[in-house]
Amino acid sequence: MAPDLSVSLGPLRLKSPVMCASGTFGFGEEYTDYLDLSQLGAVVTKTITLQPREGNPPPRLAETPAGLVNSIGLANPGLEVFLREKLPFLRRRRVPVVVSIAGNTVEEYAELARALEGTAGIAAVEANISCPNVKEGGRLFGSRPATAADVTRVIRRSTSLPLLVKLPPLFPGLMEVAGAVEEAGADALAVTNTLPAMVIDVQARRPVLGAGTGGLSGPAIRPVAVYLVWQVATAVRLPLIGMGGIATASDALEFLIAGASAVAVGTATFGNPRAMVEISTGIAAYLEERGMSNLREIIGSLRPGGCS
């Protein structure tokens, strides 16, 4: 019998632990020529803001060794267009839709969450708190326990949808933020967003990216992302969605074994649009080879390896 790959992220039930990472899969429709969305655990949308956003000046992409630095700048059509033009398509697929949201202020997060509350076809909200808090002079919402908890609490009050909170990478201090967000009522945590990064064009002596700096994703960051997931897993009881550089089933298993209940695939989809499906299949095969019938036997099953 095929192993059971279903998982629960608090109130959110997924039939596969493999989903897309926000911002790398558009609104799902862009990839329908390449895979059947219903094979995914969930589709996480590009982060939506209240108003449409044009995004950052190009270039927005720079490839680095085993990595990608991007400075998209949350380019998105805004809440209204999303609900009118993007959501109907997704609603018709048999896949849970997780809507990623971001605001410039705590109130904007709340407003987004309220607007999604009443809408059919949304399985969960993912609060992307890895973006700058305009009121606090541009510090990331997610960089301090207090602000991270604030924004979580306010969203929690604004919606009864399952609430995922996506954390930025922090060294040190991620455990504290994760703990505060747990306290404030999140149902699950997503770890990690991109690492702050910069690429310089040495001929022009300018940053390659129009925005100057960007975020690093892809296999380059995987060992860091696994570390962060493992660390957060030891600090909170919430289910985790692990991501950062996952390209193969083996990569995904590292996160699951480290303590993630689900995984998201971002940059790898660009190279291989079928990566998510292949990863699901590979996880199932891994469980079967070991005679395991349920994904839960793997999650957080890391045995000690020495002194750490």
Add this chain to the structure above:
Amino acid sequence: MAPDLSVSLGPLRLKSPVMCASGTFGFGEEYTDYLDLSQLGAVVTKTITLQPREGNPPPRLAETPAGLVNSIGLANPGLEVFLREKLPFLRRRRVPVVVSIAGNTVEEYAELARALEGTAGIAAVEANISCPNVKEGGRLFGSRPATAADVTRVIRRSTSLPLLVKLPPLFPGLMEVAGAVEEAGADALAVTNTLPAMVIDVQARRPVLGAGTGGLSGPAIRPVAVYLVWQVATAVRLPLIGMGGIATASDALEFLIAGASAVAVGTATFGNPRAMVEISTGIAAYLEERGMSNLREIIGSLRPGGCS
């Protein structure tokens, strides 16, 4: 005329901006079959502790995409053996010797600094504050402005040698630590040490490294390291030594343009033991092509590139 590659790191003058990164070049003697040490800006030793350290249980290395995760555990012969058996060799080469030091307590750093003070043939001390502070329950010395300043101040009082301080990667908060270390009397800052990382053997469901976790180095981290150097360069006036994933002259130039006065090469030496020499040559060629006579024309010469 060949361009002038000499730089000053506060009181420390180097004839080339390219040096080795601590821990990747042993005590210099290991690489003499492959290059002439006098062609390097400086030799930075493996970090020395008061007592010899055996290091962490093997395995200590795991290769990842464009990266290397290590958990050496500061294996080193200790101060006494270093002075007796390692330093004399280095002293005979025509290259400045920078001794990297680490302690479990602030007092140990002071003791190491005092011991080096009186010793001939040492050009500078590099305080590796990216290691756990035993007294503070294992937090890195470098992770907080107050402890980072403490250890810097105490070393500063213990030696008149040029004092370099090597910072760990912090998101956010590196600028605050850098500022505190500047205040406390450092002559230059080295940015960055390895990123915290973990690799899991999914067959055994154990960490690959005997120590459980390790630090990520190599080209994978370069965009992050450039970002950190650029950020610190905007926050302090001290000269910086940039490192993290440098493998070519172009990589090194990214750091110099971002604001580093010198660069260190670590992981790349393993693949190409002559990398440092080739990087020096490449930097000189870059200056020549542009009719520049002095490295200073490049340092911190980044032009704005958009909105950041």
Add this chain to the structure above:
Amino acid sequence: MATLEKGEIIANRCLAGPYWEIAVRLPQVAVAARPGQFVHVRCGAGLWPLLRRPFSLFAVDREAGEIRLVYQVKGTGTLALTKKQPGEELDVMGPLGLGFPLEPGLRKIWLVGGGVGMAPLYFLAREAAASGLTCDVFLGAVTAAGLLHQELWRGVAARLELATEDGTAGHKGVVTDLVETVLRGNRPAAIYACGPLGMSRRLAVMAAAAGVTGYASLESRMACGVGACQGCAVRLKDGSYRLVCRDGPVFRLEEVEGEPDGP
């Protein structure tokens, strides 16, 4: 419809200097492809390079189910592509993007290509010829070796004008100089351009002045190639951002910013 197709490499050879040509059996891509569209190619193996690279379709043989690309070796991806041997598989997504529209009723069009940018224009010229259009072709390159496939061009061009920056072949100068001169006496139904951004911008200004319409294929770095990542944005004349992979790569010349970027 675009597909993800793995097809056998039939040939992969150097044309001249850094210019190569690769032929691949990809029946599904071939049958759907239109001039000006591109394919998104996995150039290396594993993670090296990580991202695909976009290349315009140079020629398509729908019966044989084959496509041909002409590519210039620039960095990691194109260098990796040169290592692929005939018989190996190439992993391709495509055809992608919106191609050159050939509106009904056109009689004579001009094709203006700069450097390896001439690639998609050849596919266009073949299709145009098949539907009875006349093509005047203007090609520019840095040096004579960059004027690729002249024998093929001669077979499709009613008129073929060449320019090289170093004067080793044709007019000495840039291709837009040639176009400017000919525009004084002549007027095509439309201009179709592909080349460096500077070339397209200059053509946009010239075409506007002459009251001629046209199209230009633009470039940008890409990640997804399908409109999902918002990475390939270009700024158009009206200040808005558009996605090269989804809204282009072909844009109306009228939409292309006429002035170079500020410093």
Add this chain to the structure above:
Amino acid sequence: MATLEKGEIIANRCLAGPYWEIAVRLPQVAVAARPGQFVHVRCGAGLWPLLRRPFSLFAVDREAGEIRLVYQVKGTGTLALTKKQPGEELDVMGPLGLGFPLEPGLRKIWLVGGGVGMAPLYFLAREAAASGLTCDVFLGAVTAAGLLHQELWRGVAARLELATEDGTAGHKGVVTDLVETVLRGNRPAAIYACGPLGMSRRLAVMAAAAGVTGYASLESRMACGVGACQGCAVRLKDGSYRLVCRDGPVFRLEEVEGEPDGP
């Protein structure tokens, strides 16, 4: 003295299954090499893989200035190595490490190899034969195809004993079983071993019990290969860490931990 030498690949071919052999012209490495030493090889191109990979010298022709390595394809590095074509350059550091000591006065030695670990023993057997020693050789593999280069071994071994785990050639079982049996009636001057760690450990116990001395070549992942990074440490019987690249790869059997690691 070790050098960094780039030499032309003369041949690179598959022997059987995952086993390959590569021959490279490296006069400086060849002239300095001793049995049991290794070379540190840049297997791929660019950053893929990032680190070199260590391989024991299988055969060395000092006159011709050539070395030969036998390697098993395991992952990124060895896979990349199979792609190298004759005529291309291979970037090699070496010879590195301390080889097998052949103390004067030895008459008859036993060589015990497991899997691709037999590689350095062939170089040793040739040198031993040249200085008049007699070698009895015990080789083990999972299956018959892993018993590489039998014709070469027959040329240097006074006695050749084979074992395969699946019984497809020689004794069915592991090579240490064979050694154990023969040790009951016979005693060599020394045992020289190279193979999986488990094999060396079992030999260490057996040799100690029989009062025979010997050497084993150990493996570890390496970064620098020259003693600079402290990455390749192994724990010896006395609990101390030693560097495989600098203090080894050959250690005295007496130093090898006899018991497998705890959980």
